[in-house]
Amino acid sequence: MATQYDYDVLYIGSGHGTFDGAIPLAARGKKVGVIEDDLIGGTCPNRGCNAKITLDAPVALTRLTEQMNGIVTGGISINWEQNEKHMHEVIDPLPDMIAGLMKSVHIDLIKGYGVLSDPHTVMVDDQAKTAENIVISTGQHPHRLDIPGKELAHDSEAFMNLKHLPRKIVIIGAGYISMEFATIANAAGADVTVMTHGDRVLRKFYQPFVDQVVADLKARGVKFIYNAEVSQLEKSTDGVVVHYNDAQLDADWVLDATGRKPNVDGIGLDKVGITYSTNGIAVNDHLQTNVNNIYASGDVIDKEQPKLTPTAIFESMYLMHHFAGDSDEPIKYPAIPSVVFTSPRIAKVGVSPDEAAQNEHYQTATNHLPDDWYRQVTKETLGDNVLVYNQQHQLVGATEMSDQAEDAINTLLPAIEFKLDADQLGRLVTLFPSIAADTMGQL
């Protein structure tokens, strides 16, 4: 007789690596359980993407007003307290909304911390939950510097929950979170210093574009201290002293933005013999761990693809089709775009300008965007893109720095993913005038 399990599929974690796929899977009749010990929906809705983009909205507006100065009259400024309050109005309903979607398809939501005890069992406190298949989708947590006084630094979630904006903010690290939050805090009136480990900012992005964004932030008063080895944080009478190299700096508030680490500890991986490292859980091309009924999805996977929400969604949908029996094909990742929400943004997909420069089979075209009539409508002053073509003149990569770079890159995704030829591109008719029309017009 076949073993009876509580669930067909049991997920540990309820973020995008889980719910986008778990909901349609349950809707198709599979018995699904989801274990979550914190807010339903995970990082992105509650302390990541959705929260951050709400705080950023007024920044984009102040930039636009600044560009249109003289046409739009009267100064505007950001009220941090109202902005933070508004962020909560946007994000606070999300856990209930996502839980409601799960419950509507009869997913069991199990509150608590899941620990694998054997290949088919997850313990939640002293309760055993069994499943034919298990998906580990536990995400990541902020990396924290291991230095004396580290407890005086805060993480990205604490920044987004600040009730009052500190006057002087020091940000350690120069990746996504550092640059996005430096942009937001500076626009809201804080005195911001970014301390970078090496001599580069946003090292995964095209440096000539990063340099322009950094120069703009510097002109707005953000200070950058390069090659800063932070060695200690020390409490002062009214803030924190940041010790680095042979120098020190006073701060009211310190953000540790030195990266994120996969949640692989304390979840029973050793007990069931799952292979993992500090980069995450090892999976094969079916997102299967070395224990064949246990899979992983989202940020917790050790992978080359960017650890972003679109990747997590794609993986959870892949697993949905796999468990539903639609396909047994290996996962085939599409071109996954990424964007840093500075102002202007930098967005990219596919072959980068740097890769293209090192491979004679690629050709590039560059555009200085403020020359376009459409970008002159909003008086954009910063904006460039690089388009990369293969030998058949198919678009294989695009990188853009501009106010609406995310929309421009989204517009180009079908051309890149499906390697469209000129005739096919000609059949993509976009609304005019629009960022899509402007972008397609450059091909």
Ligand SMILES: Cc1cc2nc3c(=O)[nH]c(=O)nc-3n(C[C@H](O)[C@H](O)[C@H](O)COP(=O)(O)OP(=O)(O)OC[C@H]3O[C@@H](n4cnc5c(N)ncnc54)[C@H](O)[C@@H]3O)c2cc1C
């Ligand atoms: C500040 C910030 C801004 C970001 N902005 C963007 C953005 O603009 N665009 C973008 O694409 N990406 C962004 N990201 C990244 C994005 O949030 C992640 O890629 C995405 O959330 C990954 O989803 P996930 O399901 O893999 O992990 P998570 O969303 O982290 O979900 C994992 C869940 O598992 C739970 N969990 C962990 N261990 C256990 C356990 N043992 N038992 C039960 N539950 C457990 C956690 O509580 C969590 O809810 C941002 C991240 C941060 C931190």
Ligand SMILES: NC(=O)c1ccc[n+]([C@@H]2O[C@H](COP(=O)([O-])OP(=O)(O)OC[C@H]3O[C@@H](n4cnc5c(N)ncnc54)[C@H](O)[C@@H]3O)[C@@H](O)[C@H]2O)c1
């Ligand atoms: N727009 C987006 O899509 C978005 C926004 C925010 C976060 N995220 C996700 O969250 C992840 C984490 O973001 P993040 O900015 O924390 O990480 P990151 O990897 O982008 O940047 C980490 C930074 O910390 C620096 N650093 C590392 N160790 C250090 C040390 N010991 N001392 C000083 N500096 C050190 C690195 O050089 C780098 O500049 C991202 O990789 C991304 O997956 C995405």
